[in-house]
Amino acid sequence: MNLCHAIEELRDCGEVRCGIVEATGMTISRLAEQFDLKPDASIYREISHAQAHKLVEKILYRDLAYGVKIISLGQAQSLTEQFLQGFDIEASQYYTNGDFYLDGTSHGWTSATAWDATFDTGILILSAGKAGCLWVADED
Secondary structure, eight states, X not given: OOHHHHHHHHSOSSEXXXXXXXXXXXXXXXXXXXXXXXXXXXXXXXXXXXXXXXXXXXXXXXXXXXXXXXXXXXXXXXXXXXXXXTSOGGGOEEEESBOTXXXXXXXXXXXXXXXXXXXXXXXXXXXXXXXXXXXXXXXX
């Protein structure tokens, strides 16, 4: 089974955008648009690989609206590892739309979904020759 398909099946609430595309010279705006996110580059800020890892794990493990457990922590950790292994850590840049789960105290963000979901966050990755997205949106 395709990894993104598995993620979409297991995270069975809200909307999930997941994919890895071949993309030389891709911009953050073009990548966002390709996954039905707003193409305004000012929405996205760069984060570290460690922050991206933590964010993906959390958004797979719990929903954004109420913090309800979706899948086991072990499954979330495994899926996070598998997704991020598709990118060279040294040659990748990671972007998100806020600070969900990044510093432990704040949950501010700018909506990136083209359909203006109540809550949304995830990562966009620009890497050597490929780009990726793992984004979730939940409703209140």
